[in-house]
Amino acid sequence: MAKSIDVSDLSIYYGDFLAVEGVNMTIRAKAVTAFIGPSGCGKSTFLRTLNRMHEVIPGARVEGKVMVSGQSLYDPTIDPVAVRRRIGMVFQRPNPFPTMSIYDNVIAGVKLNSRKMRKSDADALVERSLRGANLWNEVKDRLDRPGMGLSGGQQQRLCIARAIAVEPEVLLMDEPCSALDPISTSAIEDLIHQLKSEYTIVIVTHNMQQAARVSDETGFFNLKAAGQPGHLVEFNPTTKMFTNPDEPSTEAYISGRFG
Amino acid sequence: MNHPTTTTTTLVEPDAFAITADLTQARLPRWAVLLVGVIALGVAGLVTLLTGWSPTGGLVLAVVLMVAGFPLWSMVVEGRRAAADRLATSLVWGAFVVVLVPLVWLIWMVVSHGVSAIDAEFLTYDMRNVVGAGGGIFHALWGTILVTLAATLISVPVGLFTAIYLVEYGRGKRLARVTTFLVDVMTGIPSIVAGLFALALFVLIFGPAIRVGFGGAVALSLLMIPTVVRSAEEMLRLVPGDLREASYALGIPKWRTIVKVVLPTALGGIITGVVLAISRVIGETAPLLVVAGATDSVNFNLFEGRMMTLPVYIFSQYSSPGVVPVGTEGDPPGYARAWGAALVLIVIVMVLNLVARLIGTYFAPKTERRR
Amino acid sequence: MSVTAPPPAPRAARAVVRPGDRIFAGIARAASLTIMLALAGVFVFLAIEGLPGLSAPENIYAPAEDFWSYVGPLVFGTILAAVVALVLAVPFSIGVALFISHYAPPRIAAPVAYVIDLLAAVPSVVFGLWGGLALASSIRPVTDWLYANLDFIPFFAGPPSVTGRSMLTAGIVLAIMVVPIVTALSREVFAQTPRLHEEAAMALGATRWETIRLAVFPYARSGVISAVMLGLGRALGETMAVAMVLSAAPVVTLNLISDTNPATIAQNIASNYKEATPDKQAVLIATGLVLFAVTFAVNFAARWVIARSERKVSR
Numbered sequence A: 001m002a003k004s005i006d007v008s009d010l011s012i013y014y015g016d017f018l019a020v021e022g023v024n025m026t027i028r029a030k031a032v033t034a035f036i037g038p039s040g041c042g043k044s045t046f047l048r049t050l051n052r053m054h055e056v057i058p059g060a061r062v063e064g065k066v067m068v069s070g071q072s073l074y075d076p077t078i079d080p081v082a083v084r085r086r087i088g089m090v091f092q093r094p095n096p097f098p099t100m101s102i103y104d105n106v107i108a109g110v111k112l113n114s115r116k117m118r119k120s121d122a123d124a125l126v127e128r129s130l131r132g133a134n135l136w137n138e139v140k141d142r143l144d145r146p147g148m149g150l151s152g153g154q155q156q157r158l159c160i161a162r163a164i165a166v167e168p169e170v171l172l173m174d175e176p177c178s179a180l181d182p183i184s185t186s187a188i189e190d191l192i193h194q195l196k197s198e199y200t201i202v203i204v205t206h207n208m209q210q211a212a213r214v215s216d217e218t219g220f221f222n223l224k225a226a227g228q229p230g231h232l233v234e235f236n237p238t239t240k241m242f243t244n245p246d247e248p249s250t251e252a253y254i255s256g257r258f259g
Numbered sequence B: 001m002n003h004p005t006t007t008t009t010t011l012v013e014p015d016a017f018a019i020t021a022d023l024t025q026a027r028l029p030r031w032a033v034l035l036v037g038v039i040a041l042g043v044a045g046l047v048t049l050l051t052g053w054s055p056t057g058g059l060v061l062a063v064v065l066m067v068a069g070f071p072l073w074s075m076v077v078e079g080r081r082a083a084a085d086r087l088a089t090s091l092v093w094g095a096f097v098v099v100l101v102p103l104v105w106l107i108w109m110v111v112s113h114g115v116s117a118i119d120a121e122f123l124t125y126d127m128r129n130v131v132g133a134g135g136g137i138f139h140a141l142w143g144t145i146l147v148t149l150a151a152t153l154i155s156v157p158v159g160l161f162t163a164i165y166l167v168e169y170g171r172g173k174r175l176a177r178v179t180t181f182l183v184d185v186m187t188g189i190p191s192i193v194a195g196l197f198a199l200a201l202f203v204l205i206f207g208p209a210i211r212v213g214f215g216g217a218v219a220l221s222l223l224m225i226p227t228v229v230r231s232a233e234e235m236l237r238l239v240p241g242d243l244r245e246a247s248y249a250l251g252i253p254k255w256r257t258i259v260k261v262v263l264p265t266a267l268g269g270i271i272t273g274v275v276l277a278i279s280r281v282i283g284e285t286a287p288l289l290v291v292a293g294a295t296d297s298v299n300f301n302l303f304e305g306r307m308m309t310l311p312v313y314i315f316s317q318y319s320s321p322g323v324v325p326v327g328t329e330g331d332p333p334g335y336a337r338a339w340g341a342a343l344v345l346i347v348i349v350m351v352l353n354l355v356a357r358l359i360g361t362y363f364a365p366k367t368e369r370r371r
Numbered sequence C: 001m002s003v004t005a006p007p008p009a010p011r012a013a014r015a016v017v018r019p020g021d022r023i024f025a026g027i028a029r030a031a032s033l034t035i036m037l038a039l040a041g042v043f044v045f046l047a048i049e050g051l052p053g054l055s056a057p058e059n060i061y062a063p064a065e066d067f068w069s070y071v072g073p074l075v076f077g078t079i080l081a082a083v084v085a086l087v088l089a090v091p092f093s094i095g096v097a098l099f100i101s102h103y104a105p106p107r108i109a110a111p112v113a114y115v116i117d118l119l120a121a122v123p124s125v126v127f128g129l130w131g132g133l134a135l136a137s138s139i140r141p142v143t144d145w146l147y148a149n150l151d152f153i154p155f156f157a158g159p160p161s162v163t164g165r166s167m168l169t170a171g172i173v174l175a176i177m178v179v180p181i182v183t184a185l186s187r188e189v190f191a192q193t194p195r196l197h198e199e200a201a202m203a204l205g206a207t208r209w210e211t212i213r214l215a216v217f218p219y220a221r222s223g224v225i226s227a228v229m230l231g232l233g234r235a236l237g238e239t240m241a242v243a244m245v246l247s248a249a250p251v252v253t254l255n256l257i258s259d260t261n262p263a264t265i266a267q268n269i270a271s272n273y274k275e276a277t278p279d280k281q282a283v284l285i286a287t288g289l290v291l292f293a294v295t296f297a298v299n300f301a302a303r304w305v306i307a308r309s310e311r312k313v314s315r
Ligand SMILES: Nc1ncnc2c1ncn2[C@@H]1O[C@H](COP(=O)(O)OP(=O)(O)OP(=O)(O)O)[C@@H](O)[C@H]1O
Pocket: A014, A017, A019, A037, A038, A039, A040, A041, A042, A043, A044, A045, A046, A057
């Protein structure tokens, strides 16, 4: 089941440094939500708080509330490891595990969680995930080769396959196309369109056209001034954002008349 | 050393600007080196013949003449800066050649004496009841294998988990800082002190006359642990952080991430480090001499009785080599055995080093991508 | 506003820890505690066994009277041997390191570097064997020459040892053991100096030697110092090579070529351990503590020097 995410008054710190301040938003289930904004305004930081990856960094912490289908993500009784199984993540740079084959990379999340599974089930899962990531046809003959041997775009789709193999409900993507060529990019955009029917997707991008193409809703983050914490300026349906935004600074940023 | 700015001024001395007018400059021809070398050899040879020096003395003179003569000629033809450069070049090459001499000499001695000492008997007999020639290193070989194995079994888990603690858990913690410092201190423990420690420990527990192989293993692991920690720590730090994050993002717990993702990625480097550490301690003599003692017969029990090891064997054959049989010339029989054992020991060390290198290169490419 | 109390937020992050994680982290922490315990053990056991050695019956220290006059010549010998070794080894090590990093044609440099690395792994007992059986007997002409021509220098006051087993021989053997170590480390340091600076120096018209002085040495200084200190540590603690080469007596002399030489601490322990009575054992262990203290001081000084010059470079 895809899930919606409610964020209220979320402030995010690195040690004493306040990186993002007071975010409120509701991320719809089975929709694509895009975050845009200038570099350093805290898009990645915010994204990583949505599956508790933020606290992996020493000294990092949050204040405020993130609710996923009625449960508070930062409640003391919540196991962050379980959260990350439900809410998967794809990173900016493709990062397949270098010691593993393509096959092992895909089922890494399942296998390393020590779930025993029959060979036939594993095979089926690998095929399903790779098909889901639009990679099956390209790699089906070399599943036992190292994942690092693929091209950058293929590696990124392998990482997406790896993320969806654990069957999460939400998929977070941090600039998944920024290291890729236009063809790989459009392959991944197509993929996002397909995945939308099953997953809640949140994507960070620097590419305005991409945000306009793939997302249903868009959030614009900005810095009040250099050295100030980032904050959410506007959160609206994408069509409205790109045609008739509420905030003048959003319009300035989108139309390129920024800073 | 002087501050960079003071030296730059010497670079831009007036004649450096003169070059812009005429880019050609007097240079010594390529064959100048050879010529000076031949002349130096010739002069030195002549002096040696005339004064009746030893050939070594003549060779030293030749090297000195060569190192001094070439820059002098350059000084005359090319100027002061070029001469300084030539002098540095001569000195560097000279240092290399001089260092090569004892090293080649040592290797040659070990190989030439060692090969003639090694035969089937040498490798399969111990020294029990051997008077005069004969006997072998069987007991010492086994002792070395057992003691080193035990030391490895102690130090690898301790060293590896310490490295894991330092890299994965201890960041910024006081225990991590203290441990790093202690590992530094440990690196500097003289091997004989490690031996004394093991002895003091076993004497306190078992009484003054105790000498066991396991004591040697304890001493060796004290020397091995810091090497293992250092190399494993370095290798774990090389594993890119985004692999860990990728694993966490799949909902894999931290300890499984370490075991299944981080360790396999660093495995090649870690094994290389361990093998190198083994090759370092396998030749340790002093601590074994003190705690494991020396004996003439095979002992497979690490926990009881003295245990001979290869390095101690070499030492005892050297220090009590036996007597030359009456009426014959030559070295006492112990010396031949010492050379033979030295060759075996060196071969073991070299093989371990080669293995470490092969493992290193075999595992390297896969993790290379992001440095 | 659901969370109002700010700072102790990391608590939330720590609230749930899986048992697997807790056990694994516990093992890792236990391993580093083991190291702490082991080192504490070294001190405690050596102290327990060695302290009686500070006040043993007088005849144990013969010919000296008390511990400090017993250990004094040993400390002197240890330092003398190490200094002789370093004086011989350091120029050559730096030369060979430069040879590998900057002078040798690439086709030679790699194998030479590899051979030097291998030599660093040759066991000290083999160096001792070579020193005792090959070098000592071949060094006579050199010591004879030094005695004949330079005997006004206290180091060569002679008369030269007939067997060749003198401090000079021990120093040479130690030097040959130290060269690979210092070379290997310095070479790495030289190779790591930023290529950009070297090219900048060359673009100024510097010769190769000037480039090295300008762009390599300033960067490499702290690394080379630490390499030398590591070599010094090895030379101070080296036992077998010295024990197999030096014929020692309880004296203090700068004479490097005669047949009465001061012993080193480590050698003294190794050569006297077998016949030692419990009292004597305690004395030897106490000298071991002194050796530990000396090497510790050297390592500590090294780290201090490095830290200081690193601060200077970064400024
Ligand atoms: N690990 C960290 N430790 C401390 N501060 C950090 C860390 N990571 C990010 N920051 C700071 O947090 C702020 C937000 O960074 P973040 O990476 O979220 O920006 P971003 O919007 O993703 O930028 P970009 O578009 O360049 O990826 C920046 O000021 C950054 O310097």
